[in-house]
Amino acid sequence: MTTANYDALKVGDEIPSLTTEPVSRLTLALYATGSGDHHPLHLDQDYVRSKGIPDVFAHGMLGMAYLGRMLTQWVPQEAIRSFGVRFTAITQIGERMVCTGKVVEKLEQGGEKCVRLELTCANEQGEAKHKADAVVALA
Amino acid sequence: MLIDKKHIGMKVPQHSVHLTAWQLKWFAKATGETNPIYFDEEAAKKAGLPGVLAPPTFFFCMDMDKEHPFDYLETMGCDLGKMLHGEQSFVYHKPVYAGDTLTFDGEITDIYDKKNGALQFVVKDVKVRRQGELVCDVHSVMVIRA
Known part of the structure; x- marks a missing residue:
């Protein structure tokens, strides 16, 4: 079902999902280091309270990185032609991210056989945080 | 405003x-x-x-790797405390690796608002090149809350 093979894949097939550890303040500190994004909205509780926000929250790009990990666990990164995300809700401290994806289209693009995937990063309750899509070239 | x-x-x-x-x-x-x-x-x-x-989303990190990554929003008079990341996408041309030196050329390609200005959107498109060769297109939409 989930083999990354163009002929074997059908619209509606799901790719292997990825579930993360709960997002902690340490996760956000590490992500700030790894990404270089030190915006205080993700790190400094005093700052966020001064802006009327109850607590720090995850970098949107952390969720996109998790979606990227799900993709590169399924296909080599070189196969990814495009990858886009809309950030629809904020990820709070303590939430575990559940990344899923399914084939929504088989297409030819630039002379290559590709599939378009619809991807979702949600919490364990199923609330979508990011909706994404990717086009992946397959043999 | x-x-x-x-x-x-x-x-x-x-x-x-x-x-x-x-x-x-x-x-x-x-x-x-x-x-x-x-x-x-x-x-x-x-x-x-x-x-x-470099993993698929790292192009965004490198695009932000400068002293004032949102200076373009400050130039427009935006409060960075009211900023949210709305959308992010990439078109990949070549993989990049540790040891590469990359250049980032960005341009503001759209500005629009929704809900009578309660949400404003600033769109930036960036061409990433290695020795002149295009390796990635980076498309970012930042949202400014009223």
Whole structure:
């Protein structure tokens, strides 16, 4: 079902999902280091309270990185032609991210056989945080 | 106050980034990456790669790798405390590796609002090149809340 093979894949097939550890303040500190994004909205509780926000929250790009990990666990990164995300809700401290994806289209693009995937990063309750899509070239 | 649309077409000053294995190692740790081609030089070489591979979303990090990554929003008079990341996308042309030096040329390509100005959107498109060769298109939409 989930083999990354163009002929074997059908619209509606799901790719292997990825579930993360709960997002902690340490996760956000590490992500700030790894990404270089030190915006205080993700790190400094005093700052966020001064802006009327109850607590720090995850970098949107952390969720996109998790979606990227799900993709590169399924296909080599070189196969990814495009990858886009809309950030629809904020990820709070303590939430575990559940990344899923399914084939929504088989297409030819630039002379290559590709599939378009619809991807979702949600919490364990199923609330979508990011909706994404990717086009992946397959043999 | 609505952002002046005269800023559409504004060029973001070019910056360049020398990509290091050290930085990629920290990104891999932060994202829970387990595939060593993303953090271990030896593993990357064994896999036939010229260096540690930059993961798909790392182009955004490198685009932000400058003293004031949102200076273009400050130029427009936006409060960065009211900023949210709305959308992010990438079109990939070539993989990039630790050891590469990349240049980033950005331009503001759209400014629009929704809900009578309660949400404003600033769109930036960036061309990423290695020695003049296009390796990635980076498309970002930042949202400014009223």
